[in-house]
Amino acid sequence: MPKDVQPRRVRGSRSGRPVMALLDLLGRRWCLRIVWELRDDALTSRALRAACDEASPTVLQARLDELREAGFIVLGDSGYELTPLGRELLETFLPLHRFAERWSRQTG
Amino acid sequence: MPKDVQPRRVRGSRSGRPVMALLDLLGRRWCLRIVWELRDDALTSRALRAACDEASPTVLQARLDELREAGFIVLGDSGYELTPLGRELLETFLPLHRFAERWSRQTG
DNA sequence: GTGCGGCGCTACATTTACTGTAGCAGCATG
């Protein structure tokens, strides 16, 4: 049973505007990365940890709980995977991939 | 003169893939928010602070240095503003706005 | 059944990051 994670008015966002809440959620360490790493396949928590440069399991678990709470991921039979909503989210920032390539070429 | 901010291999990203570096940079506190708040007009550092729920100037300054280093923002005559590259970045995640609205309606 | 080896998840001490308040120097305007 997932531990009770209360919503706890997202950190640093007292405005109440949804985009702020989202920006704040995604602005936590490893959060974007987790969604990114789940783009193709479901990953077990340990595989996800490996994919995220061996990030500490403590914070990874916290992010997984938060993302689950937000409805972006779910724990299925083959590990964590994006929900339809989570996939939608991923697609909104998939263009970042191409942008990042251009960016790194520009800054060296 | 901007204080010397060494690149310091972006935190938590030892992979070297540009998208990871970008995801990591954007995953720092207030980073996405700053870019977001600069979407329309240039803002002075103090106006930006006000826009960001009075975030502490220490970390705000750190993010501004990093974003400047990355070439996304620049300090002009009327405050901080997005560079063309920064505007490009903003546009890649502008769809988040609409997504956030749908998301908040879905989760209540 | 007993011992793997994997799973999701947690404890805890240490280190790092962020907060909040205060205040600096610089540059205009009066």
Added chain:
DNA sequence: CATGCTGCTACAGTAAATGTAGCGCCGCAC
């Protein structure tokens, strides 16, 4: 020279992330 703004910094306190270890659980081979 005083006022008021700017970008930026110091510093003590608090919150978050790291790193290492290990829990209980389940399926499977022996």
